[in-house]
Amino acid sequence: MTKREDSNGLILVNKPRGLTSHDVVNYVRKKLNTKRVGHAGTLDPQAEGLLIILVGRYTKFFSR
Numbered sequence: 001m002t003k004r005e006d007s008n009g010l011i012l013v014n015k016p017r018g019l020t021s022h023d024v025v026n027y028v029r030k031k032l033n034t035k036r037v038g039h040a041g042t043l044d045p046q047a048e049g050l051l052i053i054l055v056g057r058y059t060k061f062f063s064r
Contacts, residue, residue, distance in 0.1 A: 008056030015051040
């Protein structure tokens with residue numbers, strides 16, 4: 001599978017209980033076949049809720 005360098009954007013994920021924010025980021029990385037994936041904030045593994053995933057150039061739009 002080729003690497004997707006043109007993947008850029010923002011994805012809203014309803015994170016289920018039991019997964020870490022990092023688990024969700026890794027899943028998105030594998031599905032999109034790209035390395036530049038991050039999240040805007042962390043949810044506790046036992047928390048369920050909206051997780052903002054940033055892809056490609058969008059990772060630079062979020063400032064901590």
